Amino acid sequence: MVEGYKNKIIKLYRDHVSSGKVEFYTAIGFDLIIGRRHGPWIYDLDGRKKLLNCHCNGGVYNLGHLHPEIKKALLDALEEGIDIGNHHLISENRALLAEKLVELTPKEITRVTYGVGGGEAVDYAIKLARGYTGRYKIIYAKGGYHGHTGLALAAGDDQYKRPFEPLAPGFISVPFGDLDSLSNAIDNDTAAVIFETIPATLGMPMPPKNFYKGVRDLCDDKGSLLILDEIQTGLGRTGKLWCFEHYGIVPDIFVVGKGLSGGLYPITATLYKEELDQFMRRHPFIHVSTFGGAEIGCRVALKVLEISSDPSFLNHVNQISYRLRRILDEVMTNYNDILTEIRQIGLFIGLKMMDEGYGPLLAISSYNHGILAVYANNDRSVLQFLPPLIIGDEELIYIRERLMAAYNWAKEHKEYLELIKMML
Numbered sequence: 001m002v003e004g005y006k007n008k009i010i011k012l013y014r015d016h017v018s019s020g021k022v023e024f025y026t027a028i029g030f031d032l033i034i035g036r037r038h039g040p041w042i043y044d045l046d047g048r049k050k051l052l053n054c055h056c057n058g059g060v061y062n063l064g065h066l067h068p069e070i071k072k073a074l075l076d077a078l079e080e081g082i083d084i085g086n087h088h089l090i091s092e093n094r095a096l097l098a099e100k101l102v103e104l105t106p107k108e109i110t111r112v113t114y115g116v117g118g119g120e121a122v123d124y125a126i127k128l129a130r131g132y133t134g135r136y137k138i139i140y141a142k143g144g145y146h147g148h149t150g151l152a153l154a155a156g157d158d159q160y161k162r163p164f165e166p167l168a169p170g171f172i173s174v175p176f177g178d179l180d181s182l183s184n185a186i187d188n189d190t191a192a193v194i195f196e197t198i199p200a201t202l203g204m205p206m207p208p209k210n211f212y213k214g215v216r217d218l219c220d221d222k223g224s225l226l227i228l229d230e231i232q233t234g235l236g237r238t239g240k241l242w243c244f245e246h247y248g249i250v251p252d253i254f255v256v257g258k259g260l261s262g263g264l265y266p267i268t269a270t271l272y273k274e275e276l277d278q279f280m281r282r283h284p285f286i287h288v289s290t291f292g293g294a295e296i297g298c299r300v301a302l303k304v305l306e307i308s309s310d311p312s313f314l315n316h317v318n319q320i321s322y323r324l325r326r327i328l329d330e331v332m333t334n335y336n337d338i339l340t341e342i343r344q345i346g347l348f349i350g351l352k353m354m355d356e357g358y359g360p361l362l363a364i365s366s367y368n369h370g371i372l373a374v375y376a377n378n379d380r381s382v383l384q385f386l387p388p389l390i391i392g393d394e395e396l397i398y399i400r401e402r403l404m405a406a407y408n409w410a411k412e413h414k415e416y417l418e419l420i421k422m423m424l
């Protein structure tokens, strides 16, 4: 690589894409530009840095980068002459992907609407809930995150929406995991309750025992719908194909994104129960998306589902999760003055620390020690830790060594905590 090329890219990005991001990253000494990538690994553009991708874009790289079978599915589809298709027409690839999605979900869920991004798919879920119930109220978790589009944004944290107000009315927040607050908020005007099955941006707080049974009962009692956002928790991340399977309930609507793309072609899906089709049947053209469920993306997603739903794959995720837990316990034993709680279900992991400066400090330290991981923006005391689901023992050894070193560095540099908190 020609010396200075990386700096040229940083300057171009600052001048034409985002000056604010470049200023922020420069201030915290984080200068990664992703270059080569394969499997669970990414390399800096200048080739000097190798990182284990434990950010995974929140699950986009569940199967690692450029998974050979997914890449082949994409190339084969192109060779066959498949392109985006026409979203208004009946489509072979959209139909076949829907068949597979429905086959992999509880029997009540029979319908699929496609999107390009997660926010769009959540918007659609909320539109469907309002359209079907004829009600307006939407209850969501305080500090949760469903995307930056219109209705999804209205169901998110205040910090992201204030500059854009007034947003859609009728959105009411409750603390996640608090059935009493939900019970007080829900009424006969409530179209839906929407939660990330476990809220990632809130730092992966685990739902209390029987929480979801209680939520399901409250929704049924009031005739409100339950929407679960499985954009980060779905597709095997938690050791089951869908996270809600852990809680013995079936949502009325759920949303899948990120990993469905295989990291190669953007595609999302909103899945819902048969009876909700009554509304869409009356209004089949009321919601369209030109690129939503692009045929070429359907081929990619089909392969992602085939791999992710294989029992031996899910078994692998559970085995690795178990072994990783032992490593994390060891880290906690050594650094219990920093790391206070391991929030883990499968490979969906939040490392909860003593102070809100530690999330960012550990993100920087991990980066400097060869692991890419980010803090939870709505609870900065948590480092989100999402390794690709395909990692094996070699990567576990790497994680143990590098994470220990990252914690050790953080322990020796506590003086940065206040500075970091001032900057964020």
Ligand SMILES: Cc1ncc(COP(=O)(O)O)c(C=O)c1O
Pocket (backbone or CB within 6 Å): 058, 116, 117, 118, 119, 120, 122, 145, 146, 147, 148, 196, 200, 229, 230, 231, 232, 257, 258
């Ligand atoms: C739980 C959850 N829901 C929705 C979204 C929005 O998805 P997208 O960025 O594809 O619009 C995200 C993105 O991070 C997410 O993590």
